[in-house]
Amino acid sequence: MISVWPKTGWLEKTVQAVRSVTGQGNIPLHQPEFSGNEWAYVKECLDSTFVSSVGAFVDRFERELAFYTGAKHAVAVVNGTAALQVALILAGVEPGDEVLVPALTFVATANAVHHCHAIPHFVDSCEQSLGLDPDALRAWLESNVEMIHGKARNRQTSRRIQAVVPMHTFGHPCDMDGILRVAEDYNLSVVEDAAESLGSLYHGQHTGTFGQLGTLSFNGNKTITTGGGGAILTNDPLLARKAKHITTTAKVPHRWEFVHDEAGFNYRIPNLNAALGCAQLEHLPGFVSNKRQLADRYGKAFAGIDQLELVREPSGCESNYWLQTIRLRGDGFGHRDSLLSALNDAGVMSRPVWRLMHRLDPYGDCPRAPLPVAEKLEETLVNIPSSPSLVSRA
């Protein structure tokens, strides 16, 4: 097979460095690990026959999520997109509103806004945290927003801007202090998309608990998985009750009558999936610890390669290092696809960061701020294998 990437040497060195951490064989990007009570709880759930919308594992999963994150309330739902859609609705987002989201995110962030029939308004990211940049956000809002009756209004589109959604990219916390200050000044609801950051702390406090609401994901590639699942975090008991109500068809309790007092969603997590989640949560501290060790190992392995570095947690933060991330620099710049080819051809699954939202067909016409940092990050970030099991394996 003829190699198509430039024979610069550092690409081969990088593949070897990654291999020195992952070991040999085909290495997936992220693989879940079921080495504890997963089968026991799932079997218990099957034996109870309560696999669906009623069952003890859902309550337990919610209690344990709240305990782990320090949120007062957690409401488990069917996936992270559903969690974010409902959180946005509860944060007051109405059809026709705009919602500030990073252009650098997984498409689910923008889709959740779209599913509210609201419009994503894309803003730039911070080079270090990879998350929403509060300074750039403030500058953009200063020149593009007017406050009318205490609400931010986009001067161009005349639409209300109701909320801002910081997303903790690859588990690295955003600058929440800065974002909360901007949000306060512009009277924006803050809904944290913490889909990737279960286990990540900002100044000692769990991500997803700073905004009015926060959301988690337990998709198969996440730090813990329920097959499919997500959760809404909040400290507000009223919002928590509303979240539970609206995600369970808004049924009013009654001995037998079917009364639904609003147009609700069928977004509850099945008990079967919550059973898996309860077992996974028992391993979460271990998974996070392994992933942090993995970051140290990659960091050391890349020490002699000038063309790249490992993305490290922002200062003051403790990241779950959900996806380990190479950042190209210097001579490495411009060689993202060569690196991706080299790694993937070698059986080491790797991928770029997501295509920026405003470059996707469905979101090409949405309002957006200048995005110089996001555009640079798009060209320079590469995710490499991140399974917690790589630590025990290597």
Add this chain to the structure above:
Amino acid sequence: MISVWPKTGWLEKTVQAVRSVTGQGNIPLHQPEFSGNEWAYVKECLDSTFVSSVGAFVDRFERELAFYTGAKHAVAVVNGTAALQVALILAGVEPGDEVLVPALTFVATANAVHHCHAIPHFVDSCEQSLGLDPDALRAWLESNVEMIHGKARNRQTSRRIQAVVPMHTFGHPCDMDGILRVAEDYNLSVVEDAAESLGSLYHGQHTGTFGQLGTLSFNGNKTITTGGGGAILTNDPLLARKAKHITTTAKVPHRWEFVHDEAGFNYRIPNLNAALGCAQLEHLPGFVSNKRQLADRYGKAFAGIDQLELVREPSGCESNYWLQTIRLRGDGFGHRDSLLSALNDAGVMSRPVWRLMHRLDPYGDCPRAPLPVAEKLEETLVNIPSSPSLVSRA
């Protein structure tokens, strides 16, 4: 405990008749049965670590659903509401359209329309089938709809009426021939809500395969369950491809790039739930046979009670008898809640049919036809225990 229901004698006779079929103890309305390969397949799924969006059980479940129903294609999704929402979108329903749905249905039917930002338009049901009445529908459309450029328009609201959603109540097939004729005359897309009728045949053909699209549900109380799950059925390969695409974030296949060509949904069924579904499907013929036997037993047990009868399948149909249903008549009329109290107090779980959609707060202002039959059915139908296992137990 003081009994509050009228001592008419027939209520006690009814409780005894139900007990003669169900046996003693607390009897739930519907309980799933996991006596086959459920453990084996779910364990196989966990052992593979592919519990989430990628995995062989999803493909297998879809293939086997298509084979069983005779639909050319089945696309498995996260639940029946999601299936119906996506089916409506694929049937051309756009925000602001009206969609004809029975007033007598579970709230999910109306919610799915609402989630498309369309408006449910409620129509009456047929006394025998409990489903949408094509004659009443035609009479209503004749006086309330005008055809403009080949599309039906509601004269009152000026909104386009794009689709009609027959729902096969408790598994009893609607009069599909009649409905298809009305739909053709008014150029309406037909989307069958077959959430309750997996295993039910209309003139030998499986429900859910008559319309442009049909939808199934595998919630915990359904004939088979995946914990939470649903499916879209269609004979149109293009619609099937679109259904798969739009329910899996509309991602365009690429070795590593994240390109999404429309605002898609995160509605795929997790592989874990599909594994359960594959095992359940193996029992489906047995479940349906048991449920049909159960209907015969209830029918015989109620023989001497003039105040009620068991709802039987419409002529020319073979029903799965998902929920066994008492219909009050004669002196029984007006005693629905007394019967519900008698049965539930005796530990036999029973419930009325759903509150009619136009009597729910979120749908009170929606357009509607006269609903005399639905209103009568609401007062006269009571569901009684329907688990397939009751046949082996009694």
